[in-house]
Amino acid sequence: MTTRVVVSGIGLVTPVGSSLEEFRRAIYSGKPGIREIQDFDTSRCETKVGGTVTEFNPHSVLTNKEIFRLDKGTQMAVVAGAAALRDSRLLDNGAIEDASELGTVIGTGTGSAHSVEQSYCAFFTQRKIDPFSIPMGMHHAAASYLSIKFGLRGSGLTVSTACSSGAVALGAAFHEIKSGRSRRMLAGGVDASLTRTHLEIWGSMRVLSSQNEHPERCMKPFSRNRDGFVIGEGAVMLVLEELESARGRGAPIYGEVVGYGCSSDASRITAPSVDGPMMAMTRALRSAEIGAESIDYINAHGTATYLNDKTETEAIKRTFPQRSVPVSSIKPITGHMFGASSAAEFVAILLACQLGEIPPTVNYEQEDPECDLDYVVAGPRKTSVRYALSNSFAFGGHNAVLVAKRVE
Amino acid sequence: MQHTLDTLLERVTAIVAENLKIDPSAVNPDGDLIDDLNADSLDALSITMSLQVEMGVSINDEQMAQFRTPRKIARALWEQMQGDPQKVCQG
Numbered sequence: 001m002t003t004r005v006v007v008s009g010i011g012l013v014t015p016v017g018s019s020l021e022e023f024r025r026a027i028y029s030g031k032p033g034i035r036e037i038q039d040f041d042t043s044r045c046e047t048k049v050g051g052t053v054t055e056f057n058p059h060s061v062l063t064n065k066e067i068f069r070l071d072k073g074t075q076m077a078v079v080a081g082a083a084a085l086r087d088s089r090l091l092d093n094g095a096i097e098d099a100s101e102l103g104t105v106i107g108t109g110t111g112s113a114h115s116v117e118q119s120y121c122a123f124f125t126q127r128k129i130d131p132f133s134i135p136m137g138m139h140h141a142a143a144s145y146l147s148i149k150f151g152l153r154g155s156g157l158t159v160s161t162a163c164s165s166g167a168v169a170l171g172a173a174f175h176e177i178k179s180g181r182s183r184r185m186l187a188g189g190v191d192a193s194l195t196r197t198h199l200e201i202w203g204s205m206r207v208l209s210s211q212n213e214h215p216e217r218c219m220k221p222f223s224r225n226r227d228g229f230v231i232g233e234g235a236v237m238l239v240l241e242e243l244e245s246a247r248g249r250g251a252p253i254y255g256e257v258v259g260y261g262c263s264s265d266a267s268r269i270t271a272p273s274v275d276g277p278m279m280a281m282t283r284a285l286r287s288a289e290i291g292a293e294s295i296d297y298i299n300a301h302g303t304a305t306y307l308n309d310k311t312e313t314e315a316i317k318r319t320f321p322q323r324s325v326p327v328s329s330i331k332p333i334t335g336h337m338f339g340a341s342s343a344a345e346f347v348a349i350l351l352a353c354q355l356g357e358i359p360p361t362v363n364y365e366q367e368d369p370e371c372d373l374d375y376v377v378a379g380p381r382k383t384s385v386r387y388a389l390s391n392s393f394a395f396g397g398h399n400a401v402l403v404a405k406r407v408e
Numbered sequence: 409m410q411h412t413l414d415t416l417l418e419r420v421t422a423i424v425a426e427n428l429k430i431d432p433s434a435v436n437p438d439g440d441l442i443d444d445l446n447a448d449s450l451d452a453l454s455i456t457m458s459l460q461v462e463m464g465v466s467i468n469d470e471q472m473a474q475f476r477t478p479r480k481i482a483r484a485l486w487e488q489m490q491g492d493p494q495k496v497c498q499g
Contacts, residue, residue: 065430068429130457131457132450132454
C-alpha cells in the first residue's frame with residue numbers, strides 16, 4: 001500500500017506573527033511585515049528595512065539560561081517547533097508522544113549568524129573567548145536543540161542549500177516517511193541573519209531593494225520596476241507523518257505532501273538558470289505522479305530581483321506550455337527569510353489547497369514583457385486548488401520544488 | 409579589593425548565578441553545580457573562565473574537576489590566593 005504523507009502540525013515565527021492565523025491573515029490581506037530596522041545602526045547601509053520579528057517571546061518555551069546560550073535563530077526554531085508539535089497533538093504538558101520515533105530535519109542558509117558574528121567580534125576586538133561559541137554557532141544548532149529540548153530521538157539532519165534549505169528539508173522528511181524509514185518528522189527552515197554585516201554584504205551584491213521610504217511597498221515581484229528583496233527573519237516548522245497515524249490521533253490535517261523534486265543548475269554561482277528550475281519542477285511532478293495540467297497554483301520563488309523573476313517566468317512557461325497557471329509570490333509579506341521562506345511558502349500552498357483561495361502578489365505595479373504569466377495581483381483569487389506547487393531556488397544553483405495536494 | 413573567604417564566596421556565587429542565568433539567591437553555597445543547579449560541562453568551563461578573568465588566577469583541569477560547589481570553589485581560590493600574595497589584591 002502506498003504511504004500517504006500529510007502535514008499534521010504547523011508552527012511559525014515570522015515578521016507577520018507567530019500563529020498560523022496571523023500568517024494566513026497577512027498573506028491573504030496583503031499586509032507586509034516589512035519595517036525600518038531598529039536593532040542596529042543602519043546609517044551605512046543602503047537598505048534600512050527588513051522583515052523583522054517584533055513580537056517574539058522565547059520565554060514561553062525556553063528558560064533564561066537557554067535563551068542566553070542559544071542563537072536567535074535557534075530560539076525561533078525551538079519556539080516554532082514547539083508550536084508545531086502542540087498543533088499536531090504530539091506535545092502535551094511537556095511530554096511528546098513517541099518521541100523516540102520522531103526525527104528532525106532542518107534547513108538553514110546562514111546558520112547561527114548572530115552568534116558567529118558576536119564570537120568573531122568579541123575575539124578580534126577584545127581577545128575574548130566564550131566556550132559556548134561553537135555549540136551556539138554551529139549550523140545544526142537548531143536541529144540539535146529541538147532534539148535535546150523535546151527528547152526527539154529519530155534521525156537528525158541539517159541541510160544548507162541557501163534559499164531552498166527549508167524546501168530541501170521538507171523534501172528529505174517527505175522521503176524519510178514515504179520510504180518507511182521514519183514514522184514522523186519535525187521539519188522546516190530557519191534563518192535569523194538580520195545583522196549589520198549581512199545587510200551590508202547582501203547590499204553589496206545589489207540584490208536588495210533600497211526603497212526605504214515605503215518599507216511595505218519595496219518588494220515588487222514580477223513588476224517591471226522591481227529592484228530586489230529585503231531580508232526577513234523567522235522559523236517555520238511542520239510535522240509530517242503518515243496519514244492514518246495523524247488521523248488516529250485526531251490531529252489536524254493541513255494537506256498532503258505528494259511530490260518533491262530537486263536539481264542543480266551546474267552553471268553560475270549566483271545567476272539563476274532556466275533549465276535547472278525546469279528540471280526541479282518536472283521531477284516534482286513526476287514524483288507526485290501527475291501531469292503539468294493538474295497544477296492549479298504555483299507559489300513562485302519570486303524574489304523581485306531582475307534575474308530571478310525573469311528566469312523563473314521562463315522556466316514556468318516551458319514546464320507548463322499548455323496553459324497559464326496562476327502564480328503568486330508571498331515574499332513581499334515576510335521578506336526573504338531564506339531557509340524559513342521556502343517552508344513558509346509550502347504552508348502558503350497548503351492554505352491555498354485548503355481554502356480554495358490563492359494569496360496575492362502584493363506591490364505589483366508595472367507590467368514587464370519578460371514576466372508575462374498569470375500573476376495573481378489584485379487581491380486573493382477564489383478558485384479550486386487540488387494540487388499546488390512551491391518553487392524555491394538558491395544561490396549555488398540548488399533548486400527544490402514541493403507539490404501539495406488537498407486532502408479529500 | 410582584598411578578599412576575605414566570605415567576600416570571595418559572595419563573588420563566586422554571583423559569577424555562578426550570572427553564568428547560569430539564575431538569581432544569586434537561588435544559589436546554595438553548598439549545592440552541587442551539576443546535580444543541584446543543572447550546570448553542564450560547558451557551564452563549568454564558562455564559570456571557570458569568568459573566575460580566571462575576575463580573580464586573575466590560573467585554574468587547571470584538575471582544580472576545575474574539584475569545583476563542585478560554590479563554597480569549595482571559594483575555598484580553593486582562597487588557598488591559591490594565600491599562596492600567591494600578588495593575587496590577593498585582585499578581583
